[in-house]
Amino acid sequence: MRARLIAIAIIGAAGASAAAEVAPLAVSFTDGAVAESLTGVAGDPAEGRKAVFTRSMGNCLACHQNSEMEEQPFHGEIGPPLDGVADRWTVEELRGIIVNAKMMFEGTAMPAFYRDPSQAIRIGKQYEGKTILTAQQVEDVVAYLATLKE
Amino acid sequence: MRLALGALAALAVAASAQAGPDEDKLVIDGVEIATEAQAPEGHPLDKLYSGWRFRTDETQALQMDDFENPAMVAVEYGIELWGKPAGASGKSCADCHGDVSELAGLRAVMPKWSEAAGRPLTMEQWINWSIETHQEAEPWKWESQEMLGMTALIGLQSRGMPVAPDMSGGMAEWQERGKEIYYTRMGQLDFACATCHEANAGYMLRADHLSQGQSNGFPTYRLKWQNIGSLHRRLEGCVKDARAEPWKSGSDELVAIEAYLATRGAGLMIETPSVRQ
Numbered sequence: 001m002r003a004r005l006i007a008i009a010i011i012g013a014a015g016a017s018a019a020a021e022v023a024p025l026a027v028s029f030t031d032g033a034v035a036e037s038l039t040g041v042a043g044d045p046a047e048g049r050k051a052v053f054t055r056s057m058g059n060c061l062a063c064h065q066n067s068e069m070e071e072q073p074f075h076g077e078i079g080p081p082l083d084g085v086a087d088r089w090t091v092e093e094l095r096g097i098i099v100n101a102k103m104m105f106e107g108t109a110m111p112a113f114y115r116d117p118s119q120a121i122r123i124g125k126q127y128e129g130k131t132i133l134t135a136q137q138v139e140d141v142v143a144y145l146a147t148l149k150e
Numbered sequence: 151m152r153l154a155l156g157a158l159a160a161l162a163v164a165a166s167a168q169a170g171p172d173e174d175k176l177v178i179d180g181v182e183i184a185t186e187a188q189a190p191e192g193h194p195l196d197k198l199y200s201g202w203r204f205r206t207d208e209t210q211a212l213q214m215d216d217f218e219n220p221a222m223v224a225v226e227y228g229i230e231l232w233g234k235p236a237g238a239s240g241k242s243c244a245d246c247h248g249d250v251s252e253l254a255g256l257r258a259v260m261p262k263w264s265e266a267a268g269r270p271l272t273m274e275q276w277i278n279w280s281i282e283t284h285q286e287a288e289p290w291k292w293e294s295q296e297m298l299g300m301t302a303l304i305g306l307q308s309r310g311m312p313v314a315p316d317m318s319g320g321m322a323e324w325q326e327r328g329k330e331i332y333y334t335r336m337g338q339l340d341f342a343c344a345t346c347h348e349a350n351a352g353y354m355l356r357a358d359h360l361s362q363g364q365s366n367g368f369p370t371y372r373l374k375w376q377n378i379g380s381l382h383r384r385l386e387g388c389v390k391d392a393r394a395e396p397w398k399s400g401s402d403e404l405v406a407i408e409a410y411l412a413t414r415g416a417g418l419m420i421e422t423p424s425v426r427q
Contacts, residue, residue: 055356059356061356062355062356063355063356073357074354074356074357075354075356076353076354076355076356077169077353077354078350078353078354078355109341109345109346109349109350111338111339111340111341112340115340117338120336120337120338120340120394121334121335121336121337121394122336122337122394122395123336123337123338123393123394123395124337124338124390124393124394124395124396125395127337127338127393130338132338132339
């Protein structure tokens, strides 16, 4: 009985978090920052770390050098290094930059990781209807970046 | 915070020290081919650099010796095809054109306007036009070994000549269309050609040293492909990397981009067949 109640509670929580997920078009920016969590579920820094170096996920290393993951080969030089990024930006600003950096830096090369796919021009067929990262992955990456202090 | 900024500045200096082309000279069998050119006025880049200057010493070396250059296998095949009769006419390329060296300079002015077609044609399209019209034979597929062999062979006749496309008349419109696409951000990643090859040329994108995306070496032997390939194949790869829907080889869009790339690289030397990563 207790087990069943816990199971119901977990399902309930999962259901609530899915319902609370902010759709890309509904994300609210203030000076490029996004104050509200996209999911209401705290980001997992370990998952975020994985998304930062994995090519099929965030692949942030393509453009950013990051001393915290020196075991990973080939760090790019297009954007600023991630070292100490949490000293320079708040969590809300980091979330805004990941969701759509163009809201803060006009014309930046950085992709918008949680932009409505209908806004993309000529999006590849296999990417139709998809954001680069899911809402929870954005929260995970933000949680990881928040650990990068010098 | 001040310390962090200092560290950032140091990193920025380190990055800029390695950014950009190297200083190597391309000498093929004793003949030097310039790999940079002053950009004409109004060009978005100050100086033009061949993609060769952004490659590793090992990759560069493959292009410096025709016996080492793996694309020369395709050229050999091209020579064989040049003399081979085909189609209802029973004629070979050589029967009408003579020695292939007669076509020196042609690669440097591609794509070139066709009065008959009322549009520009790329080297591949000119070859197929001649195959169908003169040889009365079946045209070759864009990425076939036959087409690659022939474009490599004809292109080689212009090696060391400056890229000099003629964008007068009807070409201007195609060049303009190509330019428009070049600066359009597309795909899930929202990249334009210019995002990487204009704004960030010289920097590392993960393991790739971004070049200016010049087209003077095509068709090129690409180590990643383990084969020689066309410019349109390479462009397809770039578009896919932006997670955008690619255009087909020979499509009007890719011909337009090819026309614009030729104007962006005007003054660089033809390196066909080049070797890249």
